[in-house]
Amino acid sequence: MSPADDDTTVRAAGCVLWRRAPWTGSPGVELCLVHRPKYDDWSHPKGKLKPGEDPLAGALREVAEETGYAAEPGTELPTVRYLANGRPKEVRYWAAAAGAGAFAPSDEVDRILWLAPDAARTRLTEPRDRDLVDALLTTRPDGNGH
Template sequence: MRAAGCVLGRRSADGGVEVAPALRPRGDDWSHPKGKLPPGETPADAARREVREETGMECVLGTSLRAARYRARGRPKEVLYWAAEATEGVFEPNSEVDELRWLPPDEARAQLSHPGNRALLDEALTALQLS
């Protein structure tokens, strides 16, 4: 199974950086926006679409990040990630994400449920030179 997603960030009003972990109801975990690639969609297009669907945000993709590889429901899964900057949009709870929090990087790191997501956050901050 292939999927794509983003570590979503933006500049805060005071010129700092905020990152947006998403609370997924199915897994009851905090993670980065991501989702499956339908046939014929490029990973980059899927990443932007998933951010839009899950968070209500439009984004500009930056540097590609390491791929996450793990087993989901007994099958191998690969998720391609990008560092991305939110450009506009408004979050509304939906079937895939209950809550979205814009947090400073250290708070976002603490909020994320899995170590792999924390490593992706660190990589994205370096890639975007936002930290």
């Protein structure tokens, strides 16, 4: 039985949110990281799915809630599985281009940062989140492939 078939699995979804960098350089994108004061960590925007919610719809909802930005979904990225508070957790991710919006701090997310991929990789708290940076960059989200 896969974790997706187990009703104890926490299902979540999120995006590796990117935008064209204001500076020139390769790959020419910045990634949005969120700071969650509850955990004092830096991660990609993500959250638990509502019962019956489509994972992509949930990912886009979480991006809007946590960052204030609309997102245009692209390629699905690898699913991340791990234990959270002793329960299996499965997070589906998509590459997503940032659209219009503005960040407003909340109890859930008090800061965001737009960082070059190398800086984002360094800032991310969990190593599993760093792998998603590499997965995003293979999709070429710079206007040359998507």
